[in-house]
Amino acid sequence: MTEQPTSTVRVLLRAPFTAQTWRALAFLLVGLVLASFAFVSVAAGAFGGGLLSITLIGLPVLTVVVLSGRLWGRAWRWLARVVLGAPQPGPAPWRRQPGVFGFIRSGLSDVAGWRGLAFTVIAFPVIAIGAYASVIIWGLSIGVAASPFIWWLGHPTNVDHGVKHHSLMQFGSYYIDSWPRVIMLAAAGVLCCFIAPWPARGFTAVVRALMRWLLSPTVRDERVVELERSRSHAVEDAADTLRRVERDLHDGTQARLVAMAMTLGRAKERMDADPDGARELIDGAHSDAKQALAELRDVVRSIRPPALDRGLDAALATLTSRSAVPVQLTTQVDRRASSGVETIAYFAVAELLTNVTRHSGAARARVDVVTTPKHLMITVWDDGHGGAAQGLGSGLPGLRERAATVDGALTIDSPTGGPTTITVVLPTERGT
Amino acid sequence: MHVVIAEDSGILRDGLVQLLTERGHEVAAAVSDARALRDAVDKHRPDVAIIDIRMPPTFTDEGIVAAIELRRAHPDVGILVFSQWVETRYATELLAGRADGVGYLLKDRVADVGEFVDALERVAAGGTALDPDVVTQLFGASRRTDALERLTTRERDVLEAMAEGRSNAAIARHLVVTERAVEKHVTNIFTKLDLTRSDEDHRRVLAVLLYLQS
Numbered sequence: 001m002t003e004q005p006t007s008t009v010r011v012l013l014r015a016p017f018t019a020q021t022w023r024a025l026a027f028l029l030v031g032l033v034l035a036s037f038a039f040v041s042v043a044a045g046a047f048g049g050g051l052l053s054i055t056l057i058g059l060p061v062l063t064v065v066v067l068s069g070r071l072w073g074r075a076w077r078w079l080a081r082v083v084l085g086a087p088q089p090g091p092a093p094w095r096r097q098p099g100v101f102g103f104i105r106s107g108l109s110d111v112a113g114w115r116g117l118a119f120t121v122i123a124f125p126v127i128a129i130g131a132y133a134s135v136i137i138w139g140l141s142i143g144v145a146a147s148p149f150i151w152w153l154g155h156p157t158n159v160d161h162g163v164k165h166h167s168l169m170q171f172g173s174y175y176i177d178s179w180p181r182v183i184m185l186a187a188a189g190v191l192c193c194f195i196a197p198w199p200a201r202g203f204t205a206v207v208r209a210l211m212r213w214l215l216s217p218t219v220r221d222e223r224v225v226e227l228e229r230s231r232s233h234a235v236e237d238a239a240d241t242l243r244r245v246e247r248d249l250h251d252g253t254q255a256r257l258v259a260m261a262m263t264l265g266r267a268k269e270r271m272d273a274d275p276d277g278a279r280e281l282i283d284g285a286h287s288d289a290k291q292a293l294a295e296l297r298d299v300v301r302s303i304r305p306p307a308l309d310r311g312l313d314a315a316l317a318t319l320t321s322r323s324a325v326p327v328q329l330t331t332q333v334d335r336r337a338s339s340g341v342e343t344i345a346y347f348a349v350a351e352l353l354t355n356v357t358r359h360s361g362a363a364r365a366r367v368d369v370v371t372t373p374k375h376l377m378i379t380v381w382d383d384g385h386g387g388a389a390q391g392l393g394s395g396l397p398g399l400r401e402r403a404a405t406v407d408g409a410l411t412i413d414s415p416t417g418g419p420t421t422i423t424v425v426l427p428t429e430r431g432t
Numbered sequence: 433m434h435v436v437i438a439e440d441s442g443i444l445r446d447g448l449v450q451l452l453t454e455r456g457h458e459v460a461a462a463v464s465d466a467r468a469l470r471d472a473v474d475k476h477r478p479d480v481a482i483i484d485i486r487m488p489p490t491f492t493d494e495g496i497v498a499a500i501e502l503r504r505a506h507p508d509v510g511i512l513v514f515s516q517w518v519e520t521r522y523a524t525e526l527l528a529g530r531a532d533g534v535g536y537l538l539k540d541r542v543a544d545v546g547e548f549v550d551a552l553e554r555v556a557a558g559g560t561a562l563d564p565d566v567v568t569q570l571f572g573a574s575r576r577t578d579a580l581e582r583l584t585t586r587e588r589d590v591l592e593a594m595a596e597g598r599s600n601a602a603i604a605r606h607l608v609v610t611e612r613a614v615e616k617h618v619t620n621i622f623t624k625l626d627l628t629r630s631d632e633d634h635r636r637v638l639a640v641l642l643y644l645q646s
Contacts, residue, residue: 286543293540293543297540305517307517307521307522309491309493310493310521314519314522317520317521317573318519318520318569320572321573322568322572323572
């Protein structure tokens with residue numbers, strides 16, 4: 001922390017020479033042109049559209065004005081990306097409703113468009129003041145810093161009360177007319193050059209903040225992105241499950257049944273000539289059949305445990321009692337969640353207990369399930385060696401994604417050395 | 433042995449009827465849902481009823497509900513619940529209070545015809561027949577893990593076999609030891625778990641189960 005002052009000094013000393021400073025100035029200057037065009041066109045459009053609104057074409061004109069807010073927003077984001085090197089995500093694309101009235105309705109109610117307009121109106125004075133202030137400060141600083149050359153080469157004179165002074169400037173009756181004085185003034189100018197970057201950078205920061213506020217994706221946009229992501233995850237997840245079930249059935253049960261049929265066929269052929277051999281084959285087929293039943297039961301359980309019909313607590317009772325690590329289960333489930341939520345909850349516990357068995361080295365585990373009016377909360381605790389978050393192949397990211405498909409959340413508390421507590425909270429009521 | 437069968441899958445129902453008839457038992461009725469099961473038991477008063485868990489109309493837990501009801505209404509009728517899955521919750525509900533004349537087996541067990549019929553006869557005679565899976569799960573769900581940990585591996589094997597409903601002689605055959613050795617293990621188990629010694633097979637099963645659920 002002792003380096004703090006040094007680094008501040010360094011930042012101040014370097015400021016005039018960093019790209020960021022000149023990018024900010026360029027942003028303000030180009031921005032002023034853009035802001036002026038935008039402001040004038042929006043003002044003209046709004047005024048014209050307002051006047052025309054007594055006629056039929058007024059509304060379409062106003063619609064176009066609102067939509068132009070999106071266009072200006074895009075221009076600003078482009079400018080920020082190109083000049084400042086600061087890309088910013090934009091709102092979701094406009095969704096046009098069919099027909100002329102659909103166009104007007106969806107246009108006038110376009111939040112992103114209105115936000116773009118608001119930005120245009122608010123940003124214009126900020127940019128104007130910022131650009132003006134920056135140019136003045138830079139111009140003065142550089143001018144004063146360079147004044148010795150002007151004084152020496154340009155040889156300016158001014159005459160006051162009949163007295164002729166070789167001076168570029170005067171402060172009252174104090175004339176900058178000698179080398180020491182000129183150098184002193186230049187030094188002040190150079191000093192100003194180190195202050196000059198900050199107004200431009202400050203105003204640019206303000207504009208960027210405005211952009212983040214008004215030209216970024218709306219909460220709803222972000223929600224849409226999130227939903228699209230979790231939907232695609234859900235689809236992938238379902239496809240993966242089907243693929244896995246198909247493979248389990250194909251490689252396991254189906255293959256075993258084929259082998260069984262084959263063995264029985266051979267036994268049938270041998271029955272008369274070699275009854276003892278046939279009996280041996282039948283024994284083999286018999287144990288194949290029992291094995292197939294056991295495998296099939298596992299496959300079906302992996303699709304959906306039948307006891308979920310009775311409730312999450314009944315299904316978890318079986319799951320936890322079959323765990324290799326002893327599990328203490330407590331449930332306070334006083335209302336049923338939807339079948340989808342219960343299934344996700346069940347498989348979350350199943351996967352977490354598999355992790356406990358495989359990775360944690362735990363001797364004991366606890367599963368607590370509680371329902372609140374709006375949520376289903378599951379806690380899986382184990383006394384293992386912790387560090388679950390880092391565990392690759394733990395399936396925790398996948399679990400989190402699966403919980404997200406119903407707006408649920410998963411939190412991991414697993415310090416190295418343990419114990420590990422993983423909490424899954426799933427909403428049981430549909431959000432609006 | 434008089435048997436009533438409630439199983440909604442036709443192929444399995446017919447198979448069971450055939451199997452039991454071949455062995456000289458009398459199948460009084462073979463029905464496909466819980467209501468018909470109650471009527472059949474009321475009418476025929478069988479020695480034992482074989483009950484599938486998932487049956488119409490909802491295909492969830494009709495069989496368990498009916499089994500628990502029948503156990504109350506007809507304590508003398510043996511109940512064998514017969515299912516593709518073992519659910520811990522169903523097992524505890526079924527065994528709540530008493531472990532006589534009751535069984536819970538995976539359908540797979542019918543593949544070993546002899547053992548299956550033995551189990552059925554045991555239940556009909558007022559004994560117990562629990563699937564090894566049922567016992568494992570009851571052990572897993574038990575809160576008395578510390579007490580169970582005091583048992584040696586052999587004693588645990590004996591305890592599991594006891595919970596399945598086997599007699600000392602059967603346990604001895606199963607574990608390939610002498611009956612005397614089994615008796616010694618049983619005494620140790622009862623001492624370690626602070627249970628009252630009992631010689632009656634179903635009573636000791638009950639003792640074990642009550643202990644596990646406490």
